[in-house]
Amino acid sequence: MYSVEIYGRIRRAVLVEGKSERAVAREFGVARETVRKMLRYAVPPGYRRKEPPKRPKLGPWLGVIDAILEDDKNHPKKQRHTAKRIFERLRAEHAYTGGYTIVKDYVRAATLRCREMFVPLTHAAGTAQADFGEALVLVGGEERKAHYFAIDLPHSDDCFVRAFPAETTEAFLEGHVQAFAYFGGVPTTILYDNTKLAVARILGDGTRQKTRAFSELQSHYLFAEKFGRPAKGNDKGKVEGLDV
Template sequence: MSSREAARQFGVSRETVAKMLKFSEPPGYRRIATTKRPKLDGFTAIIDGYIEGDRLVPRKQRHTAKRIFERLRDEHDFTGGYTTVKDYVRIHHQRHKEVFVPLSHAPGHGQADFGEAQVIIGGVQQKVHFFVLDLPHSDACYVRAYPRAMTEAWLDGHNHAFAFFGAVPQSIVYDNDKCLVARLMPDGVRKRTEAFSGFLSHYLIKDRYGRPGKGNDKGKVEGMVGYTRRNFMVPIPQFPSFDAFNDYLEEQCLARQADVVRGHKVSIGERLKVDLAAMQALPATSFDACHKQAGRVTSQALVRYKGNDYSVPVAYGHREVWIRGYVGEVVIGCKAEVIARHRRSYDSDDMIFNPLHYLPLIERKIASLDQAAPLEGWDLPDELTKLRRLLEARMGKAGKREYVQTLRLLETIDMVTLAAATRDALRLGAIGFDAIKHLVLCRIERRPAKLDLDIYPYLPRATVGTTSPSSYMSLMARTAAGASS
């Protein structure tokens, strides 16, 4: 039939019939002319200028659509609505989003980063920082949690990751974290921190870095941070300690190696074999993962590190010392000697004492025994508490000094041995430092005790007074009087 007849029969215009005959299938609606925006078209260049200028300012201080609308209204007499501006800004951002090139990853290389999550450790909900090392070729990963994302955590995380895989990557991509990069030079060269430079030298790793603010330069590990948080830490994990939590994370990393990632036909574990074949062998020893600094002992035998005070033996008062901060421990030394080890505190203005450090000074200044802060909260066995009470009752100030001397035996023996020797001394009635020291030595040497008062003249002796005849006769008189009555 003719176009005119088709238009009449189907109830459409002849132009529509012509379009239908031109295409083998309906082409759908196609816009020929651009959308008319009579109130906005004269202001689009101004909006584009605002958005372009935002590229040079911090992300948190860039224009929002609302702020652009307010400036157009107040500064340029714009009479249109907010929705018109908002739609234009949204379309502008969509058209100018960055486009990325798909990347392939050679085996034997890695990417590292830190993430954050909420975890309940020891019954306390807290924010933890977890280290992630990803091998992009195989998608294998290692995750480990820490209280803080600090230098020693970075180094310790690498040590555990390398031990987990049994090999060391040829190179690792990092961001510009201040724990790793001390300064970013104008020419783009990174000046590494001293600790990180030593770490790279120890493992012979080539370090590579993403551009500042460009997380896509290490997109694999960025994605792995999110993956591990969603899959390993939902719901909020509960563990008695960080060690237990990290054991769980390691199990999850190992179990994930059986997965087949989209786009691949074999499991992560199978592809990991290719990664490991291209990686370097582990060195004979791991890197000493610590933060190092110098310090000076105060008049109270304390050394400050990261906002907290740690005790050292009083003999080192006012001396220069070196400090090594590990993830869970603080080690303090003087010259070539380690003089103190403490559990690390992540509180602020905390004071961590070892009571043994102060006993030599308390022995000389025995009046400070009752108020010595380092001894507060020291959980001692009941035998030692009873020993102090008896010594003070029998000998007064001298008894306090003997009690401190007894505690000083802990400088060379353990608490279990001292408590057992004190228990033997109390049972024998030999209440004194010399007797307890003798009993300790007998326990160590596995020989019977011989508490001879001639050999140990300082043992307390029993004083037995003689009875006078007059006292005896008066006692007999009182007895006879009582019998007659």
């Protein structure tokens, strides 16, 4: 079975770099049918969920939400539903009794999936810099240390920042997903330090062995990575210098 990293490299070669399936099969030494399978799945099928995660509180209303979002495609952007408006309609018209957050999260994810399909591969979204940082915040009148994930777009000077309770793999992945939703697309290349959330180990020749979670993220969103020099935080000057 091929690794997630190989899946990501092959998928990017075809879907982003525009290479033919035949050329990629020859370059990586795999069968063309294997390339086709990798284009259908972001990770090896053996590791995929047999069923999507259940959303018991929202499940009966997913079809309603999807129908609203599909109908919105026929209307100007300013006339489309916000997550809050969808939530209000679910409660008023469809006896929905759940919370707003789960509706907002689903709408955001569905909108991002739609946007991903239309990111123009011939017009690079540009480079980005990503990092975790720490800041002191006031919570209930008490000063506490918070961890924040940031992705900065140096060219446009746009930046996404989100605070998390801890610097974990889950926060790292969720930070990317929310940043891509905020930007409305995915950068072509993202520069990182050598965080253990992305780099499992640095080999003798300087090659990075990436973590499985990071490889899966890359294989899904098809962005390229660059890593700064070990112990050289100034390689990411923009995102390192954020004032939050």
